Amino acid sequence: MTLVDLCNLLINGTIEGLLIALPALALTLVMGVARFPNAATGDYMTVAAYAGIGVQAWGAASIFLAGLGAIAAGAAISIIFYLWVFRALRGRAPVASLVASIGVAFFARSMLTLFVGHDQQTFNLPLVRAWNFGGVRLLPTDLYVAALALIAMALLFALLHLTPIGRQMRAIADNPDLARACGIRSGRVLLSLWAVVGALCALGGMMFGVKAVVSPELGWELLIPAFAAMILGGIGSPIGAVVGAVLLGIASELSVPFVGPSYKIAVAFLLLLLVLLLRPRGLFGKAILSR
Amino acid sequence: MSQRITRRDVLKASASLAAASALPRFAFAQSAGTFRIGTLCPITGAGSPYGSGMQKAIEIGVAEVNGAGGAGGRKLELFNEDGQTKPDAAVLAAKKLIEVNKVQAIFGTWSSGVTLAVMPLTDAAGIIEMNCSGAPAISTLDTKDLVWRFQATNDRFGAAFAVIAEKRGWKRPATMAFNNASGIGNAEGFKKAWEKKGGRVVASVVYEPNRPSYRTELQQILAAKPDVIVTGSYVPDSTIILREWYQSGQDVKWILPGWAANPDLVKALGNEVVEGLISVDSVSNENAASYKALDAAYQKATGKPVSTNVYASMCYDMVMCIALAMEAAGPNATVAQVNAKIREVANPDGTQVYSFSEGKKLLSEKKKINYEGASSKLDFDQYGDVTPDFGVFVIEKGQLVRHDVVAI
Amino acid sequence: MIAYLIAVGIIALIYMLLTIGLNLQYGYTGLINFGVVAFFAIGAYTSALLTLGGWPLVPAFVVAIIVAAIVAYPIGLLSLRLSDDYLAVVTLGFSEVVRLAIQQERWLTHGVQGLPGIPRMFLSLGIGDYAELATLAVLVLCNLAAIGLMLHLVRSPYGRLIQAIRDDEVAVEAIGKDPRRLKVQVFMLGSGLAGLAGAFYAHFITYLSPDQFLPLVTFYVWIAMIIGGTGRTTGAVAGSLILMVFLEGSRFARDWIPSVSEVQMASVRLALVGLALILFTIYRPQGMMGSRR
Incomplete structure (x- = not known):
């Protein structure tokens, strides 16, 4: 393997990791504040990506408008299911919410396929050639994807650390009882949490759709890698989710020359297992939304 | 802490058991004068981009045959099930088609896994199986020559x-x-x-x-x-x-x-x-009149040309083959008799025909025919596999x- | 009709074995195992490969149970180190790794081409259509045995310990018992049951391929357990039957409403399963049979 190959693999791994990072962030936020693994995360992405396609099909050619449409749809579906399902399950065992979220995932996806069918969709985007630096190829679209992901993360961290609502989220994550005692109204905080989660999913779904294709199983298939990234980084740690996702992406791409493209997914899990054996709470474990 | 099964538990359990068994207990109307075909297209799962189109094409073919007065004096009757591109789901669906709907043929299995899982059932029931799967194993595992493959391996x-x-x-x-x-x-x-x-x-x-x-x-x-x-x-x-x-x-x-x-x-x-x-x-015979008719009907049903779904034309051909074989076998032929006629109506050494009505007419004049399908020229070898160009x-x-x- | 009902019954009973195993792990000990399908797959492939290699069915079934239980051992050890959510994801990932391994190790499993022609049960007896009835009967017996074993476990001092672990691990340790060993044993026992279910599955479907062992199977088992009621033997029974009614009943629902196409029906079926899960967890958290958790 030459240095050029290595660089290309690193780039691919980073981009794939950043794609996973957004749903992983959404997962870890819910995990930290609402305290259950939300299996519907992937299907929020799918619904939002289809909303983006819908906006484009409606005549608005601009990918920017499509993105806004997707974010609105993502936030909406996330809030609807919070109000309907997850609010009613607060205070119950996490497994109850987890199983309900599997139900939400099935329900959301089947409603989608009932109306839009199973055909694949693609976003209308002009295709551009990659920049070639002596064999190291860099795609402009990948740069946009990476930049967008980083901006979204920066905004999220700003929200969590610089705004009152973010501080309240972190307070609830840290100690729900204490937060209540301090007069934090968790209902309003949770509503904004789910809006943010929906927006993150939507952005992830859009970016995935731009890079690959939009199909009804888009998000569902991303769920397990996103779970793995969250666990690797440590549950409830936003930084951990991002680092975990990028690490898993790079590790699995770098392993391709050695184990082939099928086992690269297994390599990601091996890495996860190793880390968990050394640090049972993940890389940034226990730092629930506090750093 | 210890657990005991109370009488109420038993009652509840048996109530749900009763509910479970009561549901499928309907009678199904089966008209005697029809040839019953079950479909197991991959409506959901990995084959979902093709499945509903395949089923549509079968429906188009059945409408065409019935519109021409049926085959061998019988109309075709369809029972659709979703194969789900999953062998276990398909096995249950096939059981239902065979046992409940009493179908005489199953059409449209797509993934090799589904075909391989359904084949033993259709062979055991002595009914015809027509598929679009590519796996070579299908050729050798078909012991009764009842399995027909419309897709090249x-x-x-x-x-x-x-x-x-x-x-x-x-x-x-x-x-x-x-x-x-x-x-x-x-x-x-x-x-x-x-x-x-x-x-x-x-x-x-x-x-x-x-x-x-x-x-x-x-x-x-x-x-x-x-x-x-x-x-x-x-x-x-x-x-x-x-x-x-x-x-x-x-x-x-x-x-x-x-x-x-x-x-x-x-x-x-x-x-x-x-x-x-x-x-x-x-x-495919994209210039034949029959292909154009299929294309028009398919566009009307799905909004897309039939060239977007190669399996759809194969499924259409399944209906044509069975209908022509029924016509050749004559009224009230058994499944085995119909099956025996499939090569006769599809393979060379006969007048080339491109549609059911054309073939029906020639058969009534006691002529030999060679159906040229919408998906390929449709000649079956000894394994029941097509050998297309x-x-x-x-x-x-x-x-x-x-x-x-x-x-x- | 009868033969179809027998087939549905066989699949329902296979799911019942899986649900009883999971119920043992989660319902009684609180182990969150989201990798049920891995042990199901291991049992199925073990038995299929052995019988295709000329073994008789009975020893192949026994080996399938043992292999599934042995593979569960390291995962069980791992479960001691990890908290609930971590264990859930690790087991989920493990099941995907197992599936990938089945897919890739073609010298053993034929990979994506799959294993066709797995011998049916009771075929050699030459009893024709009664072979499936006999399979059903054996499955009923196995389920009864599994339930009996579970009740026996639950009532024994050992079983009280198991439940005590779920409720308070520290207290168990305080009375000088090693909860860790118990947990691993329960994990292996439940996985062995999944292996047995897999063996039945292999010899009923007669064709195995890796795409039959997606995480969706695990989710179905969880659904059956939650709907039936966790920690209740009758819950596993009712849950798996209700699941089958949902999955198969929709076929007949469509025969009655012909205006719905198959594509729409597939969506409606998944929607109903999803809706049932949501409504059950909200309005009937104890499941059909009441819950111990």
């Missing part, structure tokens, strides 16, 4: 790819295969045929479905500097791979199977990316243009 597809690559003078082929039986079958069929010709495959990769990007896999292939890449792929993964290849800017030719390189792929990628791409498919289509300005025909 993956081996044959691969061999056709090799002939095409040789004809065009390419020397350094590479393969990319989707990790399922059909994808790998295509790539390995190609490799076998190519190495027989004394060539060497410079690189090959098998990739996983549902990935956001195939750059690493592509990079491995392109590093070997191939002059042509042969794939066993589907539309979604081909979309991603071709887009990333185009963006990489490296010059190479592509040969794809027809179910991947179709108008949907062109629509997804735009004309520029797919220009010059070679799509290989069994030759392959059309070589080159995508030019977004249109699939047929350049030549390859026989293997």
Whole structure:
């Protein structure tokens, strides 16, 4: 393997990791504040990506408008299911919410396929050639994807650390009882949490759709890698989710020359297992939304 | 803490048991004068892009046959089930079709796994099974000659790819295969045929479905500097791979199977990316009147040309074959008698016919016929497999243009 | 009709074995195992490969149970180190790795081409159609045995310990018992049951391929357990039957409403399963049979 190959693999791994990072962030936020693994995360992405396609099909050619449409749809579906399902399950065992979220995932996806069918969709985007630096190829679209992901993360961290609502989220994550005692109204905080989660999913779904294709199983298939990234980084740690996702992406791409493209997914899990054996709470474990 | 089963528990359990068993207890109306066909198309699961179109095509065929007054004095009656592209779900659906609906034939199984799981059931029940699967094992496991395959085996597809690559003078082929039986079958069929010709495959990769990007896999292939890449792929993964290849800017030719390189792929990628791409498919009779009729009916039902779904025309041909065989076997023929007539009406040495009514007329005049299908010329070998000729289509300005025909 | 009902019954009973195993792990000990399908797959492939290699069915079934239980051992050890959510994801990932391994190790499993022609049960007896009835009967017996074993476990001092672990691990340790060993044993026992279910599945479907062992199977088992009621033997029974009614009943629902196409029906079926899960967890958290958790 030459240095050029290595660089290309690193780039691919980073981009794939950043794609996973957004749903992983959404997962870890819910995990930290609402305290259950939300299996519907992937299907929020799918619904939002289809909303983006819908906006484009409606005549608005601009990918920017499509993105806004997707974010609105993502936030909406996330809030609807919070109000309907997850609010009613607060205070119950996490497994109850987890199983309900599997139900939400099935329900959301089947409603989608009932109306839009199973055909694949693609976003209308002009295709551009990659920049070639002596064999190291860099795609402009990948740069946009990476930049967008980083901006979204920066905004999220700003929200969590610089705004009152973010501080309240972190307070609830840290100690729900204490937060209540301090007069934090968790209902309003949770509503904004789910809006943010929906927006993150939507952005992830859009970016995935731009890079690959939009199909009804888009998000569902991303769920397990996103779970793995969250666990690797440590549950409830936003930084951990991002680092975990990028690490898993790079590790699995770098392993391709050695184990082939099928086992690269297994390599990601091996890495996860190793880390968990050394640090049972993940890389940034226990730092629930506090750093 | 200890647990005891109380009487209430038992009552509750038996109540739900009763509810469970009560549900399917309806009587099903079965008219005596019909030939009953069950469909098991992949409506959901991996085959879902094709499944509903396949079922539509069967419905179109049945309407055509019934509209022409039925076959052998009987009308066709359809019972549709979703095969779900899952062997276990398909087994239950097939059981239901066989036991409850008493079907005499099952059409439209798509993935090799589903066909392989359903075949033992249809063979045991002594009914006809018609599928679009590619796995070679299907040929040898059919012990009663009741299984008919309308899709060329993956081996044959691969061999056709090799002939095409040789004809065009390419020397350094590479393969990319989707990790399922059909994808790998295509790539390995190609490799076998190519190495027989004394060539060497410079690189090959098998990739996983549902990935956001195939750059690493592509990079491995392109590093070997191939002059042509042969794939066993589907539309979604081909979309991603071709887009990333185009963006990489490296010059190479592509040969794809027809179910991947179709108008949907062109629509997804735009004309520029797919220009010059070679799509290989069994030759259909796109100029025959019957094909045009199917195309029009299919467009009306789904809004798409039938060329977007190669399996749809195969499914349509299933109906035509069985109807012509019924006509040849005469009124009140048993399933075995109908089955025995299939080769007779589809294979050469008879007047070529392109539609059911045409065939029906000639059969009534006691003439021999050779049905030429919408999906291929439809000649069955001793295994019940078709041996089609392959059309070589080159995508030019977004249109699939047929350049030549390859026989293997 | 009868033969179809027998087939549905066989699949329902296979799911019942899986649900009883999971119920043992989660319902009684609180182990969150989201990798049920891995042990199901291991049992199925073990038995299929052995019988295709000329073994008789009975020893192949026994080996399938043992192999599934042995593979569960390291995962069980791991479960001691990890908290609930971590274990859930690790087991989920493990099941995907198992599936990938089945897919890739073609020398053993034929990979994506799958294993066709797995011998049916009771075929050699030459009893024709009664072979499936006999399969059903054996499955009923196995389920009864599994339930009996579970009740026996639950009532024994050992079983009280198991439940005590779920409720308070520290207290168990305080009375000088090693909860860790118990947990691993329960994990292996439940996985062995999944292996047995897999063996039955292999010899009923007669064709195995890796795509039959997606995480969806695990989710179905969880659904059956939650709907039936966790920690209740009767819950596992009712849950798996209700699941089958949902999955198969929709076929007949469509025969009655012909205006709905198959594509729509597939969506409606999944929607109903999803809706049932949502409504059950909200309005009937104890499941059909009441819950111990």
